[in-house]
Amino acid sequence: MPRIRASTVAEHRAAQHRALLDVAREILAETGRPPTLSRVAARAGLARPSLYQYFRSSEDLLNAVVEDVFPRWSARVAVAMDAAATPADRVLAYVLTNFELITEGEHALATVLAEVAPGDTVAEQSRTMHQQLLEPLVETLHSLGVPAVPETAEMINAIVFAGSRLIESGTDLRTVWESARALLEPFLRATGMGPAPPEAT
Incomplete structure (x- = not known):
């Protein structure tokens, strides 16, 4: 030992x-x-x-990796959102942290797991993670007074998915994040972020 x-x-x-x-x-x-x-x-x-x-076996080890990857992703996003100062900042933290995890290779690892691990195991963990990710985002959108919360959450996730493809194809994190923020901030200002900051002169 x-x-x-x-x-x-x-x-x-x-x-x-x-x-x-x-x-x-x-x-x-x-x-x-x-x-x-x-x-x-x-x-x-x-x-x-x-x-x-x-x-007990290589399969047991692989299942343990699957069960480790997805919850850690959800937990990382939840911590970032909890640290944000306002509901609007929570939404931005949700998107940015997902991008950071993708940059760090977590999404690529999840993709590899989907290819090599037993299908039911990965599918169940993926569904669980998706639900865990959506819960704080949905809660935040409710607090912002968004009228169509589920649909808006899925639209925000669509930005995350598009950003993930860009990052994995070689676009740098800053470019992807600035593009996503440019899309989201007008919506967030209209729903609770407040007035836009003055432009630098």
Whole structure:
């Protein structure tokens, strides 16, 4: 068993589990193929028998990666929205954080997972993430007094999806974000952001 670096066995196991998931994500992103237990163990510096304490099989490991990727995306967006000062800023934070995650490769990783993981597992996690992402956006749009909330949320997501395609095809984050903000800010000013800032002279 590896030397325990945490104050308790439970903390050590949690940290080791997190490290193994991160290694599996790296291998998946690099190769586009499901990571084997042998490869994960070798990169993590862990004996393969020790890996069975955390994952029963390569399929178990892959399912764990699927269950890790999508909730982390939703949580990252939720944290950014919670830190925003106004409802309008929350909407902008929603879009920007999604773009940042795409730039960091999370969307590409999710795409690879969709290709290699069991279909039902990815589909269920994808539906769950989509719902988790929509909930704070829908709540924010309600607070802004938007009359057609579900439709508006889907339109905002359409901007996110279009931006993701641009980013993944090579357009830099700043260009995509400034274009999206230029589309959204007039709408947000009309629904609660307030007057537009004076233009610089």
